[in-house]
Amino acid sequence: MKQYGVGVFGIGWVAGEHIKSYMRNPHMKVVALSSRRKESAEAAKATLGLDSDVLNTFDELVQRDDIDVIDICSPNVLHAEQAVRAAQAGKHVVIEKPIAMSLSELKAIRDAIVKAKIKSQVGFVSRWNPHVRSIRGMIDKGGLGELYYVEVDYYHEIGPWWSGWSWGAGTKAGGPSASLVAGCHAVDLLSYFGGEVEEVFAYGIFGHRRDYEYEPTYVAVVKFRNGKIGKTGCSFENECPYVMNIILHGSRGSVLNERFHAKDWFPGQEGWQQFNSTFLDSGDVAHHPFQGMMDDLAAALIEDKETIANIHEAYRSHEICLAIDRSIETGWPVTLPLSE
The missing domain is CATH 3.30.360.10 (Dihydrodipicolinate Reductase; domain 2)
Known part of the structure; x- marks a missing residue:
């Protein structure tokens, strides 16, 4: 059975629900956590009983070969830069909303994702x-x-x-x-x-x-x-x-x-x-129904199709x-x- 490695950055309220949803999908495995405050990642690992690494920086997530998907739950102003960097590294991306603070950031994310030909899912969980x-x-x-x-x-x-x-x-x-x-x-x-x-x-x-x-x-x-x-x-x-x-x-x-x-x-x-x-x-x-959101991502990866809340939907x-x-x-x- 194909399983995709997930790295999560920004370990707060929403990230916890993302992680629980990944844990309930057999095709997804959270292999690493990172946050601006390392203590947050350590606490989440312990609370959720994760068998995952805790990394110091976003760059370390991007560089890991066993990470296929990077889930971005950092403060809003960091989303665009991190999404572009993840896409350029060939990682599929899950980006909490809002993904951008300006039109230039929005275009940069879309262009990076399209160029990299990766899957994208944006947190329009409704x-x-x-x-x-x-x-x-x-x-x-x-x-x-x-x-x-x-x-x-x-x-x-x-x-x-x-x-x-x-x-x-x-x-x-x-x-x-x-x-x-x-x-x-x-x-x-x-x-x-x-x-x-x-x-x-x-x-x-x-x-x-x-x-x-x-x-x-x-x-x-x-x-x-x-x-x-x-x-x-x-x-x-x-x-x-x-x-x-x-x-x-x-x-x-x-x-x-x-x-x-x-x-x-x-x-x-x-x-x-x-x-x-x-x-x-x-x-x-x-x-919020994050399980549906993560199950949709897993299906898109396995079947090579678009997600429901992909970058083009999110751009609009x-x-x-x-x-x-x-x-x-x-x-x-x-x-x-x-x-x-």
Whole structure:
């Protein structure tokens, strides 16, 4: 049985769930860990009972011949540089979102991965959520007809309680924004359901908190390339539980979060029906379906096919996020594809 060696860099909350998912797939083996703080890697090895090496630097991961896949869970501002270096070394890459802080970084990652002809998987883990999979199945099988409106919003209070606050939310150093830090999950689903976006117009505000260096709340209207419309929003300052809002309207039916109405499939229905699935209703990474993400990667490696959240899909979603940020900054609509 073919088994692929995995090296993980950046051992934090998310990395722990990545590692557990690799451990449950017989085709993947975590052979080495590394982090900016070596103690974090040592602690993860002990807690998870790993038979793996703990290395001092990212360079050591890249140089290991027994590592086929490098999983990048470092702070956001390091993702692009590390992904390019891993690709240039011929390693397949798993990159936590956001993969880039700028258009130039985004292009550099895509070009490096394409040139190296390696597999890529980006941490848009919501694609494997059972509720999302049900919705995508309805779309693919025509249950909603032709979509003409797609709305996906991410509402999750983020504050100093988060371990990544100093580099992910509380400062603009390195380029973070609400769209890139986490609103990208909603943006990715908007793209996943609706397709390519042609134009974005967004507003950003400071609602009632001032402990961010960028607008923690925004709303964006989008026009898809097929002429249909949509909307995506995000807030890190909301005083409510985690919400991923999903509203779709098509020519044959609609989705309203946990409910759906599909008149062709259920001609006798008199009202909304309920999805019976696990929903996107928690910000706890242990709740996220990383197993599906890693199993998809393993299948792509074995069968030599593309992953579901490959670099091309991720490029499209990140480009929308950058367009949102540009529109907030300029006060003007932004047309895609972006130029420098």
